Amino acid sequence: MSASCIGIVADDLTGGAAIAGEIARPGQPVPVIRLEKTCPLPAQTLVVETSSRYMPGAQAAARVEQAVSRLQQAGFTLLMKKIDSTLKGNVATELAAFARATAGRVVIVAACPTMQISVREGWQWKAAEKGVDVAGLVGDALGWRPDVLPLATVREGKTAVSAWFRQHASPVIVADAESQRDIQQLVDGARQAGIDGFAGVYGLGQALAGLSEPAMPPPPDGAHRLLVMSGSTSRANMAQIDWLVAQGAEAITIDVAALCGEQHRSEMARLSAAIAASRSPVVLLHTDAKNSAAVVREVCRARGWNDRDLAQALAAPFAEAVRQLPQAGLFLVGGETTGALFDLQGWQTLRVNGEFSATVSIARVPATQHPAIFTKPGAFGAETVLHDVARWLLPHL
Incomplete structure (x- = not known):
């Protein structure tokens, strides 16, 4: 399997499809496969959907761990956990489960420029309104507070980001970001530092795939209603x-x-x-x-x-x-x-x-x-x- 293939875990179908949509290209569709489907996973970028957003926490965590295990057994090394842009559902529990299952370092990117959602000093902001302490939320589930990659470092470029990751040993990091360019810089820097685990929202998939913009296929023939x-x-x-x-x-x-x-x-x-x-x-x-x-x-x-x-x-x-x-x-x-x-x-x-x-x-x-x-x-x-x-x-x- 190509190292560029991304294995994505999503807690609901539309969220998983949104990430698939920003990655798919003509002739290169991205399947969203429900966790219950037991056939072997294809060797291509794909989404495994767990339907776990409103499940009891322990059940949701187990389904995330099961999805990660299936992806790893299929040969995926570059992994992403899709989370809700407004942090609804079992976000912290599922992120902690994802971090345990990947057994590597995980970078959390909770910024969604399309929705005017940014992260500064580890806090999620919607436009000018301060929202959730992402680092604190995830820290409660982990039992310790993750480090925060500062926006100033992100703006210095991928080399500075890579150096920051090498200097900070925290296995889970919350990254500041405001724009799609910020997300691309921090993803490139993290990959340069050998990090293969990511979690985030719409916009992260495009950055992981290294794409400049999503693609629209032509309309299908014969549609009448x-x-x-x-x-x-x-x-x-x-x-x-x-x-x-x-x-x-x-x-x-x-x-x-x-x-x-x-x-x-x-x-x-x-x-x-x-x-x-x-x-x-x-x-x-x-x-x-x-x-x-x-x-x-x-x-x-x-x-x-x-x-x-x-x-x-x-x-x-x-x-x-x-x-x-x-x-x-x-x-x-x-x-x-x-x-x-x-x-x-x-x-x-x-x-x-x-x-x-x-x-x-x-x-x-x-x-x-x-x-x-x-x-x-x-x-x-x-x-x-x-x-x-x-x-x-x-x-x-």
Whole structure:
């Protein structure tokens, strides 16, 4: 196996697909493979997805260690742990597990310039607002505080970064960064110092692959419809949905209280009939998070559900839509939403061919008729991104 092949561990599908999308090139797709898929891993850059973001900590750690072990047994030496850009889920626990499993030095890059997220003095900042003490968060899980690579050293270039790593023996390092150039410099310096373990968010994959910018494949032929499915409650996604509907998409709203209660069968029948009756080229199936947030919170509170539990409940109407529209392009929004649908469909691999825009991957699921499957984390993307994808996939729109 080439030493440049990257073995990536991701805690959800859309996050893993976002990293795959920034690395994939024409003729060089990057597969996102679910941990449960037991076939031998191919000798190419790939993502192993653990679905562990909302699992109990010990279970999440075990799945990360299992994923790293599979990658190492397959011959991967350059490893990356994908984490949530806002540090949601079992971030610290999974990073500690990743560090143990790799048994080498690990550099944590929690900056995401695309989202205006930077790291300074070991703290994550969103625009001008100070956020999480990344070094402290990870240190709590490790039992000791990792060293912090200063931004001033990063700005001196990869030679200075390499020298800094040689002078500081900490097995886990949190790196300051503000820009994509910063990330590239610190990655190059770390590699020069012999470091093969990295953890971070969107932007790190591109730097590890040594690429200047992501690639967009050409639109697939023969696409006539797009089915957008969203379980995300992020404000960004609400604005994207509003824009899509304003451009003429047909919106079908899931009544979450009915779906999760005694009216489950009648709600499924209503949704199935609405999907069957739809003739619009762009169909949106969603929870109308902007107007149903309080109801959804109460449903989850009453049942003790987290985001993953809710996504599994939503998977049934999403799967029904996929069944009725087997040749439509799919746009799946939200990591737990996407994972739950894959669980129900029995899909084990997402083959990512590139990206439409930052974090919006363009992919296929083998052995399905869907001409393209787009995924994105809920909080990412411009207000127009859902409609922009529809216009790209459906030129006649």
